Structure formats: C-alpha cells, structure tokens
Amino acid sequence: xxxxxxxxxxxxxxxxxxxxxxxxxxxxxxxxxxxxxxxxxxxxxxxxxxxxxxxxxxxxxxxxxxxxxxxxxxxxxxxxxxxxxxxxxxxxxxxxxxxxxxxxxxxxxxxxxxxxxxxxxxxxxxxxxxxxxxxxxxxxxxxxxxxxxxxxxxxxxxxxxxxxxxxxxx
Numbered sequence: 001x002x003x004x005x006x007x008x009x010x011x012x013x014x015x016x017x018x019x020x021x022x023x024x025x026x027x028x029x030x031x032x033x034x035x036x037x038x039x040x041x042x043x044x045x046x047x048x049x050x051x052x053x054x055x056x057x058x059x060x061x062x063x064x065x066x067x068x069x070x071x072x073x074x075x076x077x078x079x080x081x082x083x084x085x086x087x088x089x090x091x092x093x094x095x096x097x098x099x100x101x102x103x104x105x106x107x108x109x110x111x112x113x114x115x116x117x118x119x120x121x122x123x124x125x126x127x128x129x130x131x132x133x134x135x136x137x138x139x140x141x142x143x144x145x146x147x148x149x150x151x152x153x154x155x156x157x158x159x160x161x162x163x164x165x166x167x168x169x170x
Contacts, residue, residue: 009121013113013138020142021106024149026164027156028060028099035159036095043158054087056155060098061088063148067105070141073127074134075112113138 031038036057041050054062065088072079082089092101116134124131132140153163 009135010113010116013116013142014110016142017106017109017113020145020149021103021109023163023165024060024063024145024152025099025103025106027149027152028102030161030164031056031095031156031159032161033095036098038155038159040155040158054151056152057093057095057098058087059148059151059155060102061092062086063145064088064098064102064105066144067109067141070127070137070144071105071108071112073125074137074141075108075115077108109141 037055039050039053039055039058040048041053043050065083065086068083069079069086071077080089082091088101092098116138121135122133125134125137127137153166156163
C-alpha cells in the first residue's frame with residue numbers, strides 16, 4: 001500500500017513534470033527558426049554516424065506524440081485521429097505549431113498525473129501490447145521525455161546555443 005505517501009508521490013510526479021516541461025519548452029523555443037530542422041548529420045563529423053537521426057523539430061514532435069500516447073492511455077482518453085505513428089501529425093510543421101503541440105502534450109500529462117491515486121496507481125493499463133501499472137506509465141513518460149530533452153540539449157550545443165535551463169542555473 002502506498003498509504004500516507006499518496007500525496008507525496010503524486011506531488012513528486014507533478015513537480016517533475018512541471019520542471020521537465022519548463023526545461024523542454026524553453027529549450028525548444030531557444031532553437032532559432034532557421035535551425036529548427038537541424039540534424040547532426042549535416043555537420044559531417046569524422047567517425048560519426050548520424051545518418052537518418054531525427055531533426056531537432058522531429059525530436060520534439062516524437063517526444064510530444066509519445067507524451068500524448070502515454071498520458072492518454074493512463075487517463076483513459078482517446079488519441080487524436082491525426083496521430084498515426086510516434087512522430088506525430090504530419091500537418092504540424094512550424095516552430096510555433098510544434099511548440100504548441102508540445103505544451104499540449106504536457107497539459108495532458110498534468111491531467112493524467114492528477115488522476116493517479118492510491119487506489120488506482122497499480123491498476124494495469126494496456127500500452128503498446130503490454131499491461132503496465134498506471135504509475136509505471138507515469139515514470140516511463142517522464143523518463144522518455146528526459147531522454148529526448150538530453151538529445152535536444154546536444155543539438156542546441158552543436159548549434160552554439162546554451163540551453164536556457166543551464167543558463168538559468170549559473
């Protein structure tokens with residue numbers, strides 16, 4: 001039983017999600033429009049293999065789409081009809097629209113996190129052909145977003161940009 005820790009774990013999930021959203025959204029906004037579709041492949045670095053990696057915009061679209069897929073499963077919501085794969089709707093292309101889509105994915109996460117309780121945290125939720133506890137889905141969503149945030153940071157630095165969260169911590 002989670003007992004008296006219910007509030008604590010839900011607060012931790014919420015706080016982690018808020019911080020992660022801030023870090024990711026500010027980092028996404030920091031990439032200039034003319035570099036938003038940057039990929040390290042274009043640098044032709046010696047002894048590297050970046051062939052076919054996602055662009056910066058592609059990283060954000062994938063992260064946001066997986067957020068939507070994970071959080072929708074956790075909350076019991078249906079998924080937008082224009083999401084046909086993990087890379088998101090093909091109609092979303094501009095920096096402004098991509099960042100709006102990203103923010104919306106974290107809003108869905110806030111909703112799903114608010115629905116996690118002591119009674120349902122261990123309920124099994126079907127996700128990608130597996131049954132996982134609702135709480136595991138929340139941890140997976142945050143971990144996955146953090147992984148892509150790390151990739152976004154590398155892309156920003158390859159473009160000579162210090163990620164805003166790093167600037168703010170100095």
